[in-house]
Amino acid sequence: xxxxxxxxxxxxxxxxxxxxxxxxxxxxxxxxxxxxxxxxxxxxxxxxxxxxxxxxxxxxxxxxxxxxxxxxxxxxxxxxxxxxxxxxxxxxxxxxxxxxxxxxxxxxxxxxxxxxxxxxxxxxxxxxxxxxxxxxxxxxxxxxxxxxxxxxxxxxxxxxxxxxxxxxxxxxxxxxxxxxxxxxxxxxxxxxxxxxxxxxxxxxxxxxxxxxxxxxxxxxxxxx
Amino acid sequence: xxxxxxxxxxxxxxxxxxxxxxxxxxxxxxxxxxxxxxxxxxxxxxxxxxxxxxxxxxxxxxxxxxxxxxxxxxxxxxxxxxxxxxxxxxxxxxxxxxxxxxxxxxxxxxxxxxxxxxxxxxxxxxxxxxxxxxxxxxxxxxxxxxxxxxxxxxxxxxxxxxxxxxxxxxxxxxxxxxxxxxxxxxxxxxxxxxxxxxxxxxxxxxxxxxxxxxxxxxxxxxxxxxxxxxxxxxxxxxxxxxxxxxxxxxxxxxxxxxxxxxxxxxxxxxxxxxxxxxxxxxxxxxxxxxxxxxxxxxxxxxx
Numbered sequence: 278x279x280x281x282x283x284x285x286x287x288x289x290x291x292x293x294x295x296x297x298x299x300x301x302x303x304x305x306x307x308x309x310x311x312x313x314x315x316x317x318x319x320x321x322x323x324x325x326x327x328x329x330x331x332x333x334x335x336x337x338x339x340x341x342x343x344x345x346x347x348x349x350x351x352x353x354x355x356x357x358x359x360x361x362x363x364x365x366x367x368x369x370x371x372x373x374x375x376x377x378x379x380x381x382x383x384x385x386x387x388x389x390x391x392x393x394x395x396x397x398x399x400x401x402x403x404x405x406x407x408x409x410x411x412x413x414x415x416x417x418x419x420x421x422x423x424x425x426x427x428x429x430x431x432x433x434x435x436x437x438x439x440x441x442x443x444x445x446x447x448x449x450x451x452x453x454x455x456x457x458x459x460x461x462x463x464x465x466x467x468x469x470x471x472x473x474x475x476x477x478x479x480x481x482x483x484x485x486x487x488x489x490x491x492x493x494x495x496x497x498x499x500x501x
Numbered sequence: 502x503x504x505x506x507x508x509x510x511x512x513x514x515x516x517x518x519x520x521x522x523x524x525x526x527x528x529x530x531x532x533x534x535x536x537x538x539x540x541x542x543x544x545x546x547x548x549x550x551x552x553x554x555x556x557x558x559x560x561x562x563x564x565x566x567x568x569x570x571x572x573x574x575x576x577x578x579x580x581x582x583x584x585x586x587x588x589x590x591x592x593x594x595x596x597x598x599x600x601x602x603x604x605x606x607x608x609x610x611x612x613x614x615x616x617x618x619x620x621x622x623x624x625x626x627x628x629x630x631x632x633x634x635x636x637x638x639x640x641x642x643x644x645x646x647x648x649x650x651x652x653x654x655x656x657x658x659x660x661x662x663x664x665x666x667x668x669x670x671x672x673x674x675x676x677x678x679x680x681x682x683x684x685x686x687x688x689x690x691x692x693x694x695x696x697x698x699x700x701x702x703x704x705x706x707x708x709x710x711x712x713x714x715x716x717x718x719x720x721x722x723x724x725x726x727x728x729x730x731x732x733x734x735x736x737x738x739x740x741x742x743x744x745x746x747x748x749x750x751x752x753x754x755x756x757x758x759x760x761x762x763x764x765x766x767x768x769x770x771x772x773x774x775x776x777x778x779x780x781x782x783x784x785x786x787x788x789x790x791x792x793x794x795x796x797x798x799x800x801x802x803x804x
Binding site for chain 1: 566569680683684686687690691694695696697699700702703706707709710711713714717718720721722
């Protein structure tokens with residue numbers, strides 16, 4: 278079995294599961310809707326101010342919401358000892374990791390696509406900089422959150438109170454990614470600075486941590 | 502070795518007392534900041550000690566991750582050698598050399614620092630075989646967090662009278678140190694919350710992730726204006742030789758102190774694991790049949 282066939286099969290299975298149950302997506306959507314509303318009440322900004330703070334609000338909201346999906350990634354495989362079956366199967370561990378990370382990437386991207394219009398409506402946003410640059414920022418930023426999140430979800434699976442462990446491990450490591458995403462989004466929204474530096478930094482972050490995750494995941498999966 | 506411990510304790514106590522005397526009495530008062538500046542004799546040595554301990558933790562974690570299979574051990578060995586060689590070569594490239602000299606750093610000093618990576622790697626691997634690598638990683642992380650906390654506490658105490666603010670949110674050194682502290686606290690939490698045989702592998706992976714993260718943190722705040730004073734050692738700064746002398750004595754005292762604490766923590770953790778192994782053995786074979794003094798070999802890795 279090749280890497281890609283295993284990845285595709287696992288990815289299809291995850292998407293089908295999510296399509297039928299919609300567990301992760303529904304909870305993420307409602308959670309981030311709550312975040313939008315609560316932030317709106319707590320700050321009540323003018324359009325001019327909101328351009329400066331909304332980059333932070335959007336990404337913090339997505340980060341918190343993504344944790345819900347990430348927590349379910351591996352917990353789902355514990356039922357009926359599916360994870361143990363993965364361990365003894367000859368399928369490469371990296372394929373399993375890639376499938377899970379891609380699945381989470383798709384879920385969080387769907388969430389972002391649905392929530393961004395809401396942010397625009399609630400905060401009266403109008404982009405002053407080059408708007409197309411928001412797309413690479415969103416893609417790279419989401420992958421940065423998701424790739425480490427999937428890895429750390431696999432780590433926190435082995436601990437007591439695993440749902441609490443994931444954010445405790447994920448947030449410190451994600452700080453440079455969050456700083457870059459927020460700074461890039463703010464500079465695009467306000468049109469004051471160039472976002473190139475932060476996009477390159479996000480790309481570096483993605484490359485470094487994707488490599489590290491792929492290299493170390495087998496150790497984590499088979500750690501006994 | 503056990504007899505060395507009290508001797509080293511006495512030396513450390515003497516050094517710490519001497520360093521305190523030097524810092525408070527002998528070192529001259531700073532022309533601009535007055536006596537407030539004397540906190541650097543605690544702040545800076547703590548920072549250097551903490552970074553050194555985190556560095557050892559990183560090296561030990563890599564060694565531990567690589568020690569599973571022969572192939573991965575060989576790969577890690579060659580990668581580390583390559584890093585050392587490449588680092589030295591890059592430092593002496595004309596462009597990099599000019600860049601380094603313009604920021605006031607000596608290329609030879611930089612090359613020596615880079616060479617520390619393979620040197621530490623092989624030294625740690627040779628001195629701490631098997632599971633002792635993991636004990637070393639745990640010990641250095643715990644003591645490192647303590648020293649890093651000292652840095653983060655003494656920094657604002659100094660900053661309030663000198664800068665007028667407790668904390669400069671966009672500052673590159675402050676933020677990097679804070680994130681480093683956060684990463685290692687999460688490392689200790691992971692070790693606390695996971696008490697299975699897998700903990701060691703998971704913690705080692707997290708330590709490697711943390712080490713990869715630090716340069717990225719540094720660059721992500723690159724664009725902000727940095728408020729922290731430029732390093733006065735090797736940065737071409739103008740420091741009174743007596744101040745430098747006091748600073749180095751302080752550092753030596755702190756290093757001895759850290760080594761002492763690490764040593765006793767290391768021994769404690771080894772004993773703790775031995776006790777656990779005996780308990781596990783007892784529950785396996787029944788209480789009566791364990792002969793006195795039985796212990797599992799600690800160097801045996803969990804399969």
